[in-house]
Amino acid sequence: MTRLELRDVRKSFGALEVLADISLHVGEGEFVSILGPSGAGKSTLFQLLTGAVRGEGEMRFDGVPLDDHGSRFAFMPQRDALMPWRRVIDNAALGLEVQGMRRRAARERVAPLFAEFGLAGFERAWPAELSGGMRQRVALLRTVVQARDMLLLDEPFGALDALTRAAMQRWLEGMWRGHRWTALLITHDVREAVLLSDRIYVLSARPARVISEIPVPLPRPRTEGAALAREAAAIEAGILDTLLGATNSRPFDGEAK
Amino acid sequence: MSLPRSRQPRRLGTAFARTIPAVISLALLIAVWELYARFGGIAPTVLPAPSRVLQQAWENRAALAENTLPTIRATLAGFACSLVAAFVLSALVDFAPRLRRALFPILIASQTLPLVAIAPLVVLWFGFGLLPKILLVALVTFFPMMVALVEGYAATQKEIAEMLAAMGAGRWRIFRSARLPSALPYFFAGLRVSITYAVVGAIFAEYAGAAKGLGIYMLSAKNNFRPDLVLAAVTISSALTLMLFGLAVLIQHLAMPWERAGREDGQKSSTEGGR
Numbered sequence: 001m002t003r004l005e006l007r008d009v010r011k012s013f014g015a016l017e018v019l020a021d022i023s024l025h026v027g028e029g030e031f032v033s034i035l036g037p038s039g040a041g042k043s044t045l046f047q048l049l050t051g052a053v054r055g056e057g058e059m060r061f062d063g064v065p066l067d068d069h070g071s072r073f074a075f076m077p078q079r080d081a082l083m084p085w086r087r088v089i090d091n092a093a094l095g096l097e098v099q100g101m102r103r104r105a106a107r108e109r110v111a112p113l114f115a116e117f118g119l120a121g122f123e124r125a126w127p128a129e130l131s132g133g134m135r136q137r138v139a140l141l142r143t144v145v146q147a148r149d150m151l152l153l154d155e156p157f158g159a160l161d162a163l164t165r166a167a168m169q170r171w172l173e174g175m176w177r178g179h180r181w182t183a184l185l186i187t188h189d190v191r192e193a194v195l196l197s198d199r200i201y202v203l204s205a206r207p208a209r210v211i212s213e214i215p216v217p218l219p220r221p222r223t224e225g226a227a228l229a230r231e232a233a234a235i236e237a238g239i240l241d242t243l244l245g246a247t248n249s250r251p252f253d254g255e256a257k
Numbered sequence: 258m259s260l261p262r263s264r265q266p267r268r269l270g271t272a273f274a275r276t277i278p279a280v281i282s283l284a285l286l287i288a289v290w291e292l293y294a295r296f297g298g299i300a301p302t303v304l305p306a307p308s309r310v311l312q313q314a315w316e317n318r319a320a321l322a323e324n325t326l327p328t329i330r331a332t333l334a335g336f337a338c339s340l341v342a343a344f345v346l347s348a349l350v351d352f353a354p355r356l357r358r359a360l361f362p363i364l365i366a367s368q369t370l371p372l373v374a375i376a377p378l379v380v381l382w383f384g385f386g387l388l389p390k391i392l393l394v395a396l397v398t399f400f401p402m403m404v405a406l407v408e409g410y411a412a413t414q415k416e417i418a419e420m421l422a423a424m425g426a427g428r429w430r431i432f433r434s435a436r437l438p439s440a441l442p443y444f445f446a447g448l449r450v451s452i453t454y455a456v457v458g459a460i461f462a463e464y465a466g467a468a469k470g471l472g473i474y475m476l477s478a479k480n481n482f483r484p485d486l487v488l489a490a491v492t493i494s495s496a497l498t499l500m501l502f503g504l505a506v507l508i509q510h511l512a513m514p515w516e517r518a519g520r521e522d523g524q525k526s527s528t529e530g531g532r
Contacts, residue, residue: 050423075423081416085438085515094434098424126518146424 009057036203314489335394347406405447409440
C-alpha cells in the first residue's frame with residue numbers, strides 16, 4: 001500500500017533550480033533511501049515534506065494532499081540536535097512535549113524504550129556525557145517515540161566516525177527489522193543505502209531529478225554471510241556507476257546558473 | 258560511565274587554591290600602602306593608612322551602615338528593573354526584527370551618555386527619591402544584558418529550531434524551548450559585566466543628589482577632608498560589587514548544571530590521560 005507519493009515535485013530558490021521533477025513513492029513498512037551527491041537538494045526535499053519550505057508539484061500521503069504539514073512525519077536531522085540543557089530522557093521526550101503531553105507523562109512513555117535503544121542507565125545523564133553513537137540513538141528514540149506515520153532520516157550518521165557509523169548502520173538495520181517503520185532516508189553513502197533499504201532512488205546533481213530507481217531484493221538481516229556481501233557489493237557498484245556516470249556527463253552545469 | 262560526583266570537594270579545593278595568588282598580591286599592595294602612609298611623611302588627610310581607614314570605618318560603622326542600606330536598595334531595585342526590561346525587550350526584538358533596527362540606535366546612543374553629566378539631570382528631573390537611582394542603575398546595566406540576550410537567541414543551533422518546527426512547535430514554543438536556553442551562557446556573560454556597573458551607577462546617582470547613600474556619604478566625607486571615610490565607603494562599595502558578582506556566578510552555576518557536566522567530563526579525561 002502506497003503511503004507517501006510525490007509527483008513532479010519541483011523547487012527553486014530564486015533563479016537557483018534545486019529540485020527538478022522528483023517523483024517517488026514509499027509503501028507501508030518500506031525503507032526507502034534517496035541517494036545523491038552532496039548539495040543535490042536532498043535536504044530541500046525533506047524541508048518540503050515537513051513544510052519548512054513550499055514548492056510545486058503534488059505531494060500526497062495516503063492519497064490526501066500534504067497540506068497539514070508536520071503531523072505525518074517524525075524528522076531526524078543531520079546532526080543529532082540534542083539540547084545540551086535537557087537531560088537525555090527529556091531530549092527523548094521532547095516531541096511528545098511539543099505535542100502537548102505533560103513532561104512527566106512524556107517521560108513515562110519514553111522510559112521503557114531506553115533499554116531497547118541501548119541507553120539504559122543514561123536517563124538522567126546530560127547529552128554532553130554521551131558518545132556520538134549514543135547521542136544518535138537518543139535522536140532516533142526521540143524521533144520514533146513521536147509515533148508518526150513515517151520517519152524522515154536526514155543523513156543521520158553523517159557526522160559520526162567511520163567505525164561508529166558502521167556500527168550504527170547495523171544497529172539501525174536490526175531495529176528496523178523489529179519495528180518495520182515506514183521510513184525515508186537521505187544519504188550519500190552508497191553502502192549505507194544498500195544495507196538499509198528496500199528500494200533506492202538515485203538523484204542527479206543539482207537540479208536534482210530521479211535518474212534511477214533500484215530495488216534491493218536482499219534478504220534480511222543483511223549483515224551476515226559472504227554471499228550476501230557479494231550481492232550487496234554488486235548492487236553498490238551498479239549504483240556508483242550510475243551516479244558517477246551521470247555527474248560526469250553533466251559536470252556541475254547546474255551550479256553555474 | 259561513572260558520574261563524577263565525588264570530585265566536587267576537590268574542585269572546590271582547587272578553586273580555593275587558585276585564589277591564593279590574588280590574596281597574596283592584594284596583601285602586598287596593602288602592606289606597601291600602609292608603610293608608605295606611615296613613614297612617607299604624608300598627612301592622613303591626604304593619604305590615610307589602611308589601618309586608619311579600617312579603624313575609622315569601625316568607629317563610624319553606624320553612619321556607614323545607615324548609608325549603605327539605601328545604596329543596596331537602589332542597586333537591587335535598579336538592577337531588577339534592568340533585568341526585566343532586558344528580557345522583555347530582547348524577546349520583543351527577537352520576535353520582531355524590525356523593532357531591533359528601531360531600538361538599537363537609541364540603546365547604543367544611551368550608552369554614550371557621560372554619566373557625570375546625565376546623573377545630575379536625572380536627579381533634577383526625578384527628585385531625590387529612589388526613582389532617579391533606579392533609572393541610572395538601569396541605564397548602566399541594561400545594555401550588556403540586552404545585547405547578550407539578543408546575540409544568545411541568534412546563536413540557537415539551526416538544527417534544533419528546524420527540528421522543533423518539524424515537530425509542530427510554534428514560534429513561542431521554539432523561543433521558550435530552544436532560543437531562551439541557548440541564550441543562557443551569553444546572558445550570564447552579560448550579567449557578570451553589568452553587575453559590576455550596578456553599584457557604581459547607584460553611587461553616581463547618589464553623588465548627584467540624595468538624602469542618604471554611599472554616594473552622598475563619600476561626597477560629604479570628601480568635603481570634610483576625611484579621605485579615610487571616603488575610602489571606607491569605597492571599600493564597602495567594592496565589597497558590595499564583589500558580592501553581587503559572586504552571587505551572579507553562583508546563580509549561573511546553579512542555573513546551568515549541564516555546563517558542569519560537560520566540563521567535568523573534559524577534566525576527568527584530561528587528568529586521567531595525564532596519569
